[in-house]
Amino acid sequence: MSAEQAEDLVEQRVGEVVDRLRATHRRGVTKPLAWRHAQLDALAALLLEQRDTLYAALKADLGKSADESLVTEVGLLQREVAHTRRRLRGWLRPSPAVVPLPVQPGTAATVLEPLGVTLIIAPWNYPLLLALSPLIGAIAAGDAAVVKPSELAPATSRTIADLLPRYLDARAFAVVQGDAETTSALLEQRFDLVFYTGGEHVARIVMRAAAEHLTPVVLELGGKCPVYVDESADLDVAADRIAWGKWMNAGQTCVAPDHVLATRRTAEALAPRLAAAARRMFGDDPLRNDAYCRIVSERHFDRLHGLLDPAKTASGGGADRPALRIEPTVLTRVGDADPVMQQEVFGPILPIVEVASEREAIERVADGPKPLALYVFTRRSSRRAWTTGTSSGSIGFGVPLLQLAVPGIPFGGVGASGMGAYHGRRSLTAFSHEKALLTKPTRPDTVRLLSPPFTELKRRVL
Numbered sequence: 001m002s003a004e005q006a007e008d009l010v011e012q013r014v015g016e017v018v019d020r021l022r023a024t025h026r027r028g029v030t031k032p033l034a035w036r037h038a039q040l041d042a043l044a045a046l047l048l049e050q051r052d053t054l055y056a057a058l059k060a061d062l063g064k065s066a067d068e069s070l071v072t073e074v075g076l077l078q079r080e081v082a083h084t085r086r087r088l089r090g091w092l093r094p095s096p097a098v099v100p101l102p103v104q105p106g107t108a109a110t111v112l113e114p115l116g117v118t119l120i121i122a123p124w125n126y127p128l129l130l131a132l133s134p135l136i137g138a139i140a141a142g143d144a145a146v147v148k149p150s151e152l153a154p155a156t157s158r159t160i161a162d163l164l165p166r167y168l169d170a171r172a173f174a175v176v177q178g179d180a181e182t183t184s185a186l187l188e189q190r191f192d193l194v195f196y197t198g199g200e201h202v203a204r205i206v207m208r209a210a211a212e213h214l215t216p217v218v219l220e221l222g223g224k225c226p227v228y229v230d231e232s233a234d235l236d237v238a239a240d241r242i243a244w245g246k247w248m249n250a251g252q253t254c255v256a257p258d259h260v261l262a263t264r265r266t267a268e269a270l271a272p273r274l275a276a277a278a279r280r281m282f283g284d285d286p287l288r289n290d291a292y293c294r295i296v297s298e299r300h301f302d303r304l305h306g307l308l309d310p311a312k313t314a315s316g317g318g319a320d321r322p323a324l325r326i327e328p329t330v331l332t333r334v335g336d337a338d339p340v341m342q343q344e345v346f347g348p349i350l351p352i353v354e355v356a357s358e359r360e361a362i363e364r365v366a367d368g369p370k371p372l373a374l375y376v377f378t379r380r381s382s383r384r385a386w387t388t389g390t391s392s393g394s395i396g397f398g399v400p401l402l403q404l405a406v407p408g409i410p411f412g413g414v415g416a417s418g419m420g421a422y423h424g425r426r427s428l429t430a431f432s433h434e435k436a437l438l439t440k441p442t443r444p445d446t447v448r449l450l451s452p453p454f455t456e457l458k459r460r461v462l
């Protein structure tokens, strides 16, 4: 079979999947609240009953321990499902709106309606969480969905493809596995929403393809998330928390601290504390510690290895290519010209960049691409300066990462870090159309007041 024929076959296959889901959606299968509740319950059952299978897949793909998988993937999903299940009925109630005087009498409201057939494209770094968390939004909204897990996490991809149809309504949800070619074939199809999580380069491909069908997109991207630490902060706790946020998943986290901004004095005090925090988590030999994740692929390992700089290494720096592991590493006296500052690190290397003052740090962040997350460790009362002086998807004061575990606040980027947001009720709205409803009685016929001829009396009323 020629490459072209193979491509046609993939396109035909994904076309059939999308047609099938669209037919289901048209028949109204996904609309009843009871059906949505049942799907959420089924997802909760999958997460509970198949925990060990999911842990094994995450171990195979990223060397992730069961404990870390529970904390950062399965547990988050379970809480998100439970949160949505409990509140969905209330969230779906029509929301009344005020009717201005010239439109009265009348009633106005909005209702959430399903968008239709959606596409969820997931990355490899939290391959379970980032495939299924958006799916919770699709279920809640009454959409059908194609889930495209990442080919770089093949065990998780296979597990999702195996388990999802066994638990969820296969008429409405399909898993399509494959690489860029399959994703491209999917993007040829008309969807009602494309929800993409991943890097900026592919995001452009996704958005261009979606534009052909005028399909809306949610883009959950990455970038360099800065951490500012000053001398007023509790440096022991700050170091522990930064280390935790950085070295879970070996730094392969979109909202992980990418680099630290600090004055020289703070940097000097912080660097050994970060090293000590890494030792507390992963011992003296992290390369051989089973609780420490590996790098996803040789390509990413080599990229990260190229960012190491022995001359600037304050701690760590060791690597084991066959095991795809790189030690938790702190680099000091790093400048903007260093390769590690020229790209999103997305790995276990933490550069510390010296700044002269908090004001310089704020200006630096404000002048750069808008990050997905920003973290600030200070006991000074400068929160407002950070909140109003910079733009980012989120800010964590005193803690990294945990903002994504609060379903009541949106998770998403701004500018180069993405568009649209989800989690909690926002997942429902991200996958819904907010339809406007206006009801006006025909008597009294006040619309006459709005139509010509415009008499003096009408002008006064308007």
Ligand code: NAD
Pocket (backbone or CB within 6 Å): 121, 122, 123, 124, 125, 126, 130, 148, 149, 150, 151, 178, 179, 180, 181, 183, 184, 197, 198, 199, 200, 202, 205, 219, 220, 221, 222, 223, 253, 254, 255, 344, 346, 372, 413, 418
């Ligand atoms: P990726 O962009 O390589 O892959 C993501 C998906 O895109 C995969 O399903 C893949 O099959 C598909 N894809 C890859 N190449 C494609 C192509 N040419 N055409 C069509 N589809 C293609 O994933 P990645 O970039 O390695 O992920 C890491 C990035 O994702 C980082 O920048 C990280 O910060 C970001 N990220 C963001 C979030 C978030 O929630 N905002 C979460 C995780 C990762």
